[in-house]
Amino acid sequence: MNDVQINSSAKFIIIGQGLAGSILAYFLLQEGQEVQIIDTPEFPSSSKVAAGLYNPVTGRKLVKTWLADKLFPFLEYFYAQLEKELNAKFFHPQAIYRPFVNEDSQKYFKSDHVPDDFSDFGTLTFDNVKYQNIVNSQLGGVTTKHSGWVDLKVMLSAFRSYFLEKGILKEENFSLKNEYENQKVIFCEGFEGRNNPHFNYLPFNPVKGEILDIEIENIELKEIINQGAFVVPLGENKFRLGATYSWHDLDFTPTEQGKNDLIEKYQKLMKPSMRILAHNAGVRPATKDRRPLIGLHPEIKNIGIFNGLGSKGVSLAPYFAKQFVDFLVYQKELQSEVNINRFASLYLGVDKV
Ligand SMILES: Cc1cc2nc3c(=O)[nH]c(=O)nc-3n(C[C@H](O)[C@H](O)[C@H](O)COP(=O)(O)OP(=O)(O)OC[C@H]3O[C@@H](n4cnc5c(N)ncnc54)[C@H](O)[C@@H]3O)c2cc1C
Structure with missing residues (x-):
């Protein structure tokens, strides 16, 4: 891993510019906080695959x-x-x-x-x-x-320009060093979070998902159709068809099996024929109790996590990013169902890093 030059005046260092990190950084900026974001663009991002x-x-x-x-x-x-x-x-x-x-x-x-x-x-x-x-x-x-x-791809790209313009986004890999003692480092690493040595005691339960971009000709459809699968109209005869759920082979590689499952779901739900344009896969950062993972580390109080958004990142991220910022800046309470304190007993049972 490269060493990253941190802006020493930034009070908050956000690791990851996916849905979670972007919205968290945005609310911190709204509160007038100094923020530095570090993101590795080569790492896979669930947000860039999601149907949203x-x-x-x-x-x-x-x-x-x-x-x-x-x-x-x-x-x-x-x-x-x-x-x-x-x-x-x-x-x-x-x-x-x-x-x-x-x-x-x-x-x-x-x-x-x-x-x-x-x-x-x-x-x-x-x-x-x-x-x-x-x-x-x-x-x-x-x-x-x-x-x-x-449209998370469009939103994240707009966020990226916004952060770059403010000079607060660095596109590099991050490793935690002791010199960040006066700053708060918040990890928003998505699926990679389960390999973070400080938070690997948390009960992640990642779920692979695959998705197709398809073309359907001569169809007038304004609504999203959803039963067993979803078909989202994107305009100009293009649609997004998803999604699969798999707890095995947790990587971002599309599979023949995933594609065939989606074709089968489509044929069960929809009448018109379709043509596949693109096939993508990602891993949802889900958790065993299906609730987000938010809060500060049990012992090292200057590091925290905002993760575990699972398959509902779009609906969970804004509300809980705001709640986490109120906790970090104004010491307001974090809702117990999302606070990582609920897993304190698991932390006591692991070898410390
Ligand atoms: C097929 C599929 C369909 C989905 N459909 C929906 C849907 O319809 N609705 C919905 O709400 N959700 C959906 N989701 C889930 C959604 O993608 C997630 O809830 C959400 O995007 C998670 O965002 P995140 O920021 O936590 O993680 P990510 O988007 O994965 O972002 C993590 C970021 O951290 C960076 N990073 C990681 N480690 C480091 C490091 N050490 N240093 C620097 N950077 C690092 C990565 O590069 C990445 O940019 C879907 C997911 C999949 C796979």
Whole structure:
């Protein structure tokens, strides 16, 4: 690893300019803090592969996701404002049409078991008239509100220019040295975080994902379609099809198996034929308890971590980056479900570095 020249006046050193590091650095700057970001562009980045979807409902019964009432208003405001600040277009609020999986699912949504506040985040149809030439299911489905996608490649590239312009981004590899004692080093390394000797005691559970860019001709589709797989309209007959989940072979190499799984999912969901344009793979920095990993090291109080965003980085990162900055700058409390303190007992059991 190279030695990195650190700006000695910077109070915060952020390692990694993915989704996590970029948004954390941005909120620190908003609070008037001096920040230095170090990123190795050659390292794989999950953010550059992700579809970037955000969606407030989950599961067969489409219940609200964890903290949806807080996360979604926050993210909608945040990304819309950020587009203006970075002068780039990457935020795409878009409805998601989720066809019912089977008749039982349709029956559930016809019943009065559906929660009273369902109409806040979804509308129902019980026929397939609108999508009859597009989607295989004839049962109707749910169209979500407060959903969409963020073009993370565009956003990260705009962030990169913004940080370079401020002279606070160095594109190098980083190794921790003792001379950073007066600064706080926050690791936002994504999947690489599980190899960080200071934080490798944390229960990461990385998940490989593969994704295809496809072309579908002669199709009028404004909504994202999602059931088993998702199909995101990108414009000009181009779509993104994803994603697979695998806990093996954790690397960024696309596989034949991944491609075939996606083709099969597509054929089950969609009627029109498609052509593959590109195939990518990445590793989601997921955790065993499916909650982010945020906080300061149990013993070395000038190093911290902002990681574990799993498959929901787009919805989790803004809200929790802001919360972490309030903790770092104003000593406000970190929510216990995300604070790495919850794994203190695991730290006591490892060989210290
Ligand atoms: C196929 C796929 C589909 C996905 N779809 C979605 C989706 O639809 N919606 C959603 O919300 N999420 C999705 N995700 C998950 C999303 O990608 C992650 O939640 C998020 O991008 C993680 O961001 P991160 O900044 O933590 O990590 P990363 O994006 O991996 O960034 C880490 C950065 O740290 C740098 N780095 C690491 N170590 C060092 C070091 N020692 N020195 C310097 N730099 C270093 C790397 O170069 C990289 O730039 C998907 C992921 C995959 C793989």
